[in-house]
Amino acid sequence: MEVRAKAPGKIILAGEHAVVHGSTAVAASIDLCTYVSLTFPTNSDNDDKLRLHLDDMALNFFWPVGKIKEALSEKGSHAPSSPKSCSAETINILAALVEEQNIIPEANITLGAGVTAFLWLYTCIQGYKPATVIVTSELPLGSGLGSSAAFCVSLAGALLALSESTNLDPNQQGWLSFGEKELELVNKWAFEGEKIIHGKPSGIDNTVSTYGNMIKFKSGELMRLKSNTPLKMLITNTNVGRNTKALVAGVSERTVKHPTAMAAVFKAVDSISNEVATIIQSPAHDDTAVTEKEDKLEELMEMNQGLLQCMGVSHASIETVLRTTLKYKLASKLTGAGGGGCVLTLLPTLSSGIVVDKVIKELEACGFQCFIAGIGGKGLQISFNSSASSS
Numbered sequence: 001m002e003v004r005a006k007a008p009g010k011i012i013l014a015g016e017h018a019v020v021h022g023s024t025a026v027a028a029s030i031d032l033c034t035y036v037s038l039t040f041p042t043n044s045d046n047d048d049k050l051r052l053h054l055d056d057m058a059l060n061f062f063w064p065v066g067k068i069k070e071a072l073s074e075k076g077s078h079a080p081s082s083p084k085s086c087s088a089e090t091i092n093i094l095a096a097l098v099e100e101q102n103i104i105p106e107a108n109i110t111l112g113a114g115v116t117a118f119l120w121l122y123t124c125i126q127g128y129k130p131a132t133v134i135v136t137s138e139l140p141l142g143s144g145l146g147s148s149a150a151f152c153v154s155l156a157g158a159l160l161a162l163s164e165s166t167n168l169d170p171n172q173q174g175w176l177s178f179g180e181k182e183l184e185l186v187n188k189w190a191f192e193g194e195k196i197i198h199g200k201p202s203g204i205d206n207t208v209s210t211y212g213n214m215i216k217f218k219s220g221e222l223m224r225l226k227s228n229t230p231l232k233m234l235i236t237n238t239n240v241g242r243n244t245k246a247l248v249a250g251v252s253e254r255t256v257k258h259p260t261a262m263a264a265v266f267k268a269v270d271s272i273s274n275e276v277a278t279i280i281q282s283p284a285h286d287d288t289a290v291t292e293k294e295d296k297l298e299e300l301m302e303m304n305q306g307l308l309q310c311m312g313v314s315h316a317s318i319e320t321v322l323r324t325t326l327k328y329k330l331a332s333k334l335t336g337a338g339g340g341g342c343v344l345t346l347l348p349t350l351s352s353g354i355v356v357d358k359v360i361k362e363l364e365a366c367g368f369q370c371f372i373a374g375i376g377g378k379g380l381q382i383s384f385n386s387s388a389s390s391s
C-alpha cells in the first residue's frame with residue numbers, strides 16, 4: 001500500500017513577518033505543490049530501515065529504525081493524535097542522526113532542519129516502523145513560496161493517512177480530501193515541523209497549505225476569504241538564496257531594539273492586511289469597479305513593501321524588481337520572508353499583454369525567473385495505491 005499526499009505552496013499578499021508579531025496577514029495557495037509518497041515494506045522484504053529520498057536533490061538518507069529508537073530512547077513519543085513540540089534537546093539528537101550521514105552539502109545547512117523535522121514527524125506519527133518516504137516538489141526551496149510548509153503538510157498528511165487517527169477509505173480512487181478534524185490535526189503537526197525549520201513561525205504558511213484557497217490569518221486564527229475577482233500575479237524569483245529562520249530572527253532583534261517604532265510598523269501592516277482582505281472580498285460588477293479595486297490593491301502592496309523595508313527584509317535584488325516593474329507602472333512587493341526570494345507584481349485585468357511581455361523580458365535579462373501561478377486552489381490532498389510495494 002502506497003499513500004501519496006500533495007500540498008501547495010503559497011503567496012503572502014500582505015502581512016509577512018508582522019504576522020509573527022500578531023498582525024493580520026492575507027495568503028493564498030498556489031498551484032505548485034510538494035508531493036510525498038509513503039510505503040511500508042512487506043514482511044518478505046525483510047527491511048529494517050527508514051528511508052528518505054529527496055528526489056529533486058538526489059539525496060537518499062536511511063536509518064535502521066532500531067538506531068533511531070535507541071537515540072531517542074524515552075524522548076520519542078508515538079502519539080499521532082497529540083501534536084507535540086520537539087524540545088531543543090531532541091532537535092539536537094535528531095540533527096546528529098541527520099549529520100551522521102554526511103550527505104547534505106555544506107552550502108545547504110537549512111536542508112538539515114527539514115530532514116530533522118521529517119524524523120520528528122515520522123517517529124511521533126508512525127513510531128519506529130521501517131518505511132520508504134519519497135519527496136518531490138514543484139516549489140523552489142527557500143524562495144518565499146512556502147516550500148517548508150508544503151513539505152511539513154504533505155508529510156504530516158501522508159503519515160496520518162496511514163495511521164489510526166484518520167479514516168479515509170484506502171479503496172477510493174483519485175485525490176481525496178480529509179475532513180475538518182483531520183485537517184486540523186495535519187495543520188497542528190505541520191506547525192510543529194515548521195517550528196523546527198523556522199524557529200518561530202506564525203503558522204500562516206502551514207495553514208494555507210493545509211486548507212488551500214485564500215485566507216486571512218491573525219494570532220493562529222484563520223478566516224477563509226471568498227475572492228470576488230480573480231487576481232493575476234506575476235511571481236519573480238530573484239534566485240537569491242536566503243533562509244526564513246534567519247530573517248524572522250532579524251526582525252525580532254529589531255523589535256527588541258526599537259519596540260515602539262516596530263509596534264507602529266506592525267500596526268500599520270495589520271490595517272493594510274485588513275484592507276486588502278476587504279477589497280478582495282468586495283463585489284466588482286464592471287471593469288471600472290475592477291480597476292478601482294486593483295488600484296487600491298496596488299497602493300496597499302507598495303505601502304506593505306515600504307514597511308517590509310522598515311523591518312530590514314528587503315534586498316538589492318528585490319529593489320531591482322521593484323524599479324523594473326515600476327517603469328511599466330506595475331506595483332510589486334516581496335512575498336514570504338524576503339532577503340531575496342520571490343517578488344509579487346499585480347497584473348491588472350486590463351493590462352496589455354505587450355507590457356507584461358516586456359517587463360518579463362527585462363526581468364529575465366537581470367537573471368530573474370518569472371512565472372504566473374494559479375492562485376487559490378485546493379489544499380492538502382491524499383491518494384492511495386493499493387497495488388504498490390516498497391522500493
Ligand SMILES: Nc1ncnc2c1ncn2[C@@H]1O[C@H](COP(=O)(O)OP(=O)(O)O)[C@@H](O)[C@H]1O
Nearest residue numbers: 110111114142143144145146147148151243244
Ligand atoms: N522538498 C523538500 N525536501 C526537503 N526539505 C525541504 C523541501 N522543501 C522544503 N524543505 C525544507 O524547508 C527549507 C526551506 O524553507 P524556508 O527557508 O522556510 O523557505 P520557503 O519556505 O520560503 O521555501 C529547506 O531548507 C528544507 O529544510
Ligand SMILES: C[C@@](O)(CCOP(=O)(O)O)CC(=O)O
Nearest residue numbers: 016017144146201202336337
Ligand atoms: C516571514 C513569514 O511571515 C513567512 C515566511 O514564508 P517563507 O518561509 O519565506 O515562505 C514567517 C511566518 O509567518 O512564519
Ligand SMILES: [Mg+2]
Nearest residue numbers: 146148149244
Ligand atoms: Mg518557509
